[in-house]
Amino acid sequence: MTAQIIDGKAFAANLRGQIADHVARLKADHGITPGLAVVLVGEDPASEVYVAAKHRQTVEVGMASFEHKLPADVSEADLFALIDQLNADPNVHGILCQFPVPDHLNERSVVARIDPSKDVDGLSVVNAGLLASGEKGLVSCTPLGCLMLLRDQVGAMSGMEAVVIGRSNLFGKPMAQLLLQENCTVTIAHSRTKELAGVCRRADILVAAVGRAEMVKADWVKPGATVIDVGITRIPHPEKPGKTKLLGDVDFAEVSEVAGAITPVPGGVGPMTIACLLANTLTACCRAHGLAEPEGLTA
Amino acid sequence: MTAQIIDGKAFAANLRGQIADHVARLKADHGITPGLAVVLVGEDPASEVYVAAKHRQTVEVGMASFEHKLPADVSEADLFALIDQLNADPNVHGILCQFPVPDHLNERSVVARIDPSKDVDGLSVVNAGLLASGEKGLVSCTPLGCLMLLRDQVGAMSGMEAVVIGRSNLFGKPMAQLLLQENCTVTIAHSRTKELAGVCRRADILVAAVGRAEMVKADWVKPGATVIDVGITRIPHPEKPGKTKLLGDVDFAEVSEVAGAITPVPGGVGPMTIACLLANTLTACCRAHGLAEPEGLTA
Numbered sequence: 204m205t206a207q208i209i210d211g212k213a214f215a216a217n218l219r220g221q222i223a224d225h226v227a228r229l230k231a232d233h234g235i236t237p238g239l240a241v242v243l244v245g246e247d248p249a250s251e252v253y254v255a256a257k258h259r260q261t262v263e264v265g266m267a268s269f270e271h272k273l274p275a276d277v278s279e280a281d282l283f284a285l286i287d288q289l290n291a292d293p294n295v296h297g298i299l300c301q302f303p304v305p306d307h308l309n310e311r312s313v314v315a316r317i318d319p320s321k322d323v324d325g326l327s328v329v330n331a332g333l334l335a336s337g338e339k340g341l342v343s344c345t346p347l348g349c350l351m352l353l354r355d356q357v358g359a360m361s362g363m364e365a366v367v368i369g370r371s372n373l374f375g376k377p378m379a380q381l382l383l384q385e386n387c388t389v390t391i392a393h394s395r396t397k398e399l400a401g402v403c404r405r406a407d408i409l410v411a412a413v414g415r416a417e418m419v420k421a422d423w424v425k426p427g428a429t430v431i432d433v434g435i436t437r438i439p440h441p442e443k444p445g446k447t448k449l450l451g452d453v454d455f456a457e458v459s460e461v462a463g464a465i466t467p468v469p470g471g472v473g474p475m476t477i478a479c480l481l482a483n484t485l486t487a488c489c490r491a492h493g494l495a496e497p498e499g500l501t502a
Numbered sequence: 503m504t505a506q507i508i509d510g511k512a513f514a515a516n517l518r519g520q521i522a523d524h525v526a527r528l529k530a531d532h533g534i535t536p537g538l539a540v541v542l543v544g545e546d547p548a549s550e551v552y553v554a555a556k557h558r559q560t561v562e563v564g565m566a567s568f569e570h571k572l573p574a575d576v577s578e579a580d581l582f583a584l585i586d587q588l589n590a591d592p593n594v595h596g597i598l599c600q601f602p603v604p605d606h607l608n609e610r611s612v613v614a615r616i617d618p619s620k621d622v623d624g625l626s627v628v629n630a631g632l633l634a635s636g637e638k639g640l641v642s643c644t645p646l647g648c649l650m651l652l653r654d655q656v657g658a659m660s661g662m663e664a665v666v667i668g669r670s671n672l673f674g675k676p677m678a679q680l681l682l683q684e685n686c687t688v689t690i691a692h693s694r695t696k697e698l699a700g701v702c703r704r705a706d707i708l709v710a711a712v713g714r715a716e717m718v719k720a721d722w723v724k725p726g727a728t729v730i731d732v733g734i735t736r737i738p739h740p741e742k743p744g745k746t747k748l749l750g751d752v753d754f755a756e757v758s759e760v761a762g763a764i765t766p767v768p769g770g771v772g773p774m775t776i777a778c779l780l781a782n783t784l785t786a787c788c789r790a791h792g793l794a795e796p797e798g799l800t801a
Binding site: 311327328329330331332333334335336337338361362364370372376379380383386388389390391392393395396397402 | 610628631633634671682695696
């Protein structure tokens with residue numbers, strides 16, 4: 204068997220196109236422009252690259268992009284004053300503070316300061332609680348992106364066995380909640396799981412998010428299963444000196460011979476994250492204005 | 503094999519004894535009396551019996567018990583005014599509104615009105631989010647009670663396979679979170695699960711909470727597993743006309759021949775719920791006063 208490759212890059216581009224259409228209609232019909240504010244503290248080069256990509260994609264779909272760069276030694280009080288101002292700003296529908304932040308700031312306190320209805324990263328305790336309670340909130344972008352890929356690839360997931368490897372607040376736990384909402388029988392596996400290969404072999408849907416390069420081997424995968432690879436490990440490029448290469452948690456060469464469908468790294472889950480950030484911002488904007496939410500953009 | 507019977511009644515009595523000791527020390531050392539307020543709307547007979555039991559046990563452990571009975575036609579505004587008053591009252595450390603409430607009131611709105619730090623039923627979105635995020639909150643009483651029984655019976659659960667049947671917000675989902683915190687490999691099964699018997703047979707720890715009398719049969723259980731039965735179904739008593747009998751989700755007669763340990767119904771999980779309500783009230787009181795929390799009373 205050779206697996207179908209799930210093209211997250213193309214899916215994300217299509218999703219951004221849909222979002223751009225919705226944004227255009229919001230402007231034309233209601234005079235509303237969804238706005239995303241990104242706060243960057245300090246000058247971490249990787250964060251700057253990522254924030255620039257967010258800015259570019261935000262503008263491309265027709266949204267307003269507000270960038271706030273604060274010095275690395277900004278006080279918590281000054282950062283919170285900015286967040287309070289963005290919380291109160293009716294032109295801002297989504298707020299995101301790029302992590303990591305410098306050590307003198309506490310990430311959980313920063314997230315807690317953001318109005319949950321503008322927490323488009325879906326990281327706050329309130330949004331985790333809404334998801335855990337099956338209520339409408341904002342869902343963390345990477346698990347939301349995986350859900351969209353799975354809905355597209357698998358369709359109805361009811362009764363399927365899903366296994367999520369990894370139990371982070373950022374990904375594994377919300378992913379498990381989303382799969383449960385889709386009526387999967389959900390198992391959460393992690394570093395303490397015994398016979399991890401055997402647990403994974405049960406899965407009709409296998410989602411790996413641990414950050415251990417090529418950990419999932421062919422004999423971990425049920426023939427025909429759908430495999431979603433969320434892990435990213437950067438290694439020196441084996442053939443191009445001075446360059447690097449990204450590896451996922453799944454041994455793609457091996458597993459693609461067994462799985463029914465699989466996301467590559469790069470080009471699978473990765474591109475979905477920013478697209479889902481834009482989807483969340485659009486959803487938050489519609490809710491803020493009491494307008495119907497576009498279908499298929501949230502859980 | 504004949505399973506060890508997990509005596510929840512004795513465990514709960516012992517737990518109440520420990521709580522009474524802590525309460526006595528709080529009074530002696532700090533002049534503080536933990537207080538639990540129970541709000542009952544209308545005159546549902548089952549609720550009145552339950553509230554009376556809570557009142558009696560609250561007083562027995564030395565806590566202050568505040569009962570508020572409101573007429574069945576109380577307005578939401580009047581109920582919320584009472585909750586606001588209890589939220590502000592420094593003598594009240596735990597607040598519980600007995601459910602069900604009459605149809606004109608919305609349970610989720612009522613729970614949302616209670617200060618999360620006094621939500622000793624652990625039902626609010628904020629407490630669900632704290633649990634889902636691995637942060638300190640108040641945990642729903644019945645899953646907390648099951649956790650205490652499991653810690654006592656099994657000890658370290660790391661790496662064990664746990665299966666929870668049922669995915670309610672009240673029980674199944676928080677139970678799964680608690681087992682994950684104990685480093686179990688956790689599977690959540692439910693009405694859409696295929697081959698439920700086979701899924702259950704994987705479990706070293708099997709927790710059933712669906713409310714289908716004697717559903718779990720001997721061949722659903724791995725020999726030696728620990729089985730926690732949360733289901734309660736009341737049927738006419740087969741031998742005593744006019745009387746009723748309680749049945750669990752587990753066929754006790756059959757499964758007790760296979761399991762390593764099992765909770766009976768009644769006398770297993772049931773008595774733990776009110777004991778854990780008192781444990782949560784004590785925990786909330788200690789937190790409100792900035793005092794160290796007694797160990798072993800929360801997750």
